[in-house]
Amino acid sequence: MLQILEGASVIAALSLYLIPSIEADAREHKDAFAITMVNILLGWTIVGWFAARAWAHSRSDERRLPRAAKRVLRTAGRVTTQKLVQHAKLRTALESRETAAKRGAEVVYS
Structure with missing residues (x-):
């Protein structure tokens, strides 16, 4: 036993x-x-x-991998979009300064 x-x-x-x-x-x-x-x-x-x-x-x-890949792509797209918007704003600001400077120079030389 x-x-x-x-x-x-x-x-x-x-x-x-x-x-x-x-x-x-x-x-x-x-x-x-x-x-x-x-x-x-x-x-x-x-x-x-x-x-x-x-x-x-x-x-x-394998369901987690596609979700992670989508998250990475979304984040990369968001970062890229933010960078493009920043670049466009900076370029617009620089161009507006240049045109203002040209107008000021035209007034002085006229």
Whole structure:
């Protein structure tokens, strides 16, 4: 009876230890093997176990990449537009000074 209890305890402890790996496999995570390796090699540290668990719970689909790319493109477009507007304002200010200076010079020489 004691051997059965010890065997059940070992199986329960291993199951608890490997929860991140089991979850990654059940969710069909694309990095399931890497999660399992982190869990086996670093799971004995509490930080490694929680890191593997968090990684197993993270999304594994490719939806985040297009969203990030769109955000980068929007930001780049916004920055480019702001730079163009700044350049246009500066150029307008410089041209208005030049035309005012030319008018002043024409009045003086006339």
